[in-house]
Amino acid sequence: MNSILEEIYRTGRCVDLHGAERRVTGGVPRDDACVLQEFGRLAKARTTLETGVAFGLSTLAICEVLEQIGKHGACHYGIDPDQRTVHGGAAIQNLRRAGLDRLFELCEGPSHLMLPRLLEKGIVLDLAFIDGWHTFDYTLLDFFYIDKMLRPGGFLLLHDCNWRSKVKVIGYIGTHRKYKPMPVRATTRLSSKQRLKELALGISRWLRGAPYESVRPSQVCLPTIAVFQKLENFEPDYRFFRNF
Numbered sequence: 596m597n598s599i600l601e602e603i604y605r606t607g608r609c610v611d612l613h614g615a616e617r618r619v620t621g622g623v624p625r626d627d628a629c630v631l632q633e634f635g636r637l638a639k640a641r642t643t644l645e646t647g648v649a650f651g652l653s654t655l656a657i658c659e660v661l662e663q664i665g666k667h668g669a670c671h672y673g674i675d676p677d678q679r680t681v682h683g684g685a686a687i688q689n690l691r692r693a694g695l696d697r698l699f700e701l702c703e704g705p706s707h708l709m710l711p712r713l714l715e716k717g718i719v720l721d722l723a724f725i726d727g728w729h730t731f732d733y734t735l736l737d738f739f740y741i742d743k744m745l746r747p748g749g750f751l752l753l754h755d756c757n758w759r760s761k762v763k764v765i766g767y768i769g770t771h772r773k774y775k776p777m778p779v780r781a782t783t784r785l786s787s788k789q790r791l792k793e794l795a796l797g798i799s800r801w802l803r804g805a806p807y808e809s810v811r812p813s814q815v816c817l818p819t820i821a822v823f824q825k826l827e828n829f830e831p832d833y834r835f836f837r838n839f
């Protein structure tokens with residue numbers, strides 16, 4: 596892992612574009628950064644995207660893999676309405692310090708406005724990471740547009756996949772598109788009480804008709820990151836509906 600990312604994990608701090616020190620909050624934990632890198636390598640990624648850049652921990656992890664793979668024209672699109680305002684350009688500064696900024700393109704705005712622009716440009720993605728606004732509706736929209744750009748065989752990763760909003764989107768993916776859940780090592784150390792709670796929640800969802808894949812705690816509920824491989828470009832029939 597690159598030294599800037601290591602430094603952020605060690606100190607919990609970084610410096611923004613104006614030279615001000617910032618406390619880093621809300622970034623992906625180290626284990627999840629490793630998962631992003633693992634699937635970036637597996638995809639032999641050239642073009643990647645994430646919603647939600649913030650301090651750019653996931654961004655640093657993904658850009659580092661793009662550099663290592665070394666494909667011509669490699670680019671990581673990062674969508675965030677608040678990068679230069681709320682976060683003071685901290686992710687941009689971190690990428691500069693790591694020498695990875697040339698691989699990064701900031702799409703400054705909310706994902707529901709930025710994703711259609713990228714789709715219109717004809718961008719084809721090898722890997723996409725959803726970590727923007729975490730409610731069900733925004734996450735579903737992120738997925739809807741990303742699905743249209745992700746190539747078959749490419750990887751979709753969702754952060755905080757144990758949140759109820761994300762579990763619901765995962766249910767949609769399982770019922771309305773063709774994606775395969777990929778095994779991910781559990782990255783959150785839950786207490787046995789939390790594990791039991793997750794399990795009970797999963798079973799009650801399953802009893803209410805949620806697809807099995809979205810409730811299997813060993814794959815989806817316990818790690819904070821869920822990974823899916825897109826199997827094919829698929830849209831169901833005009834009349835199709837399944838509960839999720």
Ligand SMILES: C[S@@+](CC[C@H](N)C(=O)[O-])C[C@H]1O[C@@H](n2cnc3c(N)ncnc32)[C@H](O)[C@@H]1O
Pocket residue numbers: 621622623646647648649650651652653654674675676677678681704705706707726727728733
């Ligand atoms: C959890 S943080 C992202 C963390 C980042 N992936 C990392 O690992 O460092 C979520 C970020 O989403 C951004 N955000 C808020 N609304 C958004 C929207 N409508 N579209 C995309 N990103 C949004 C915020 O700036 C916020 O910092």
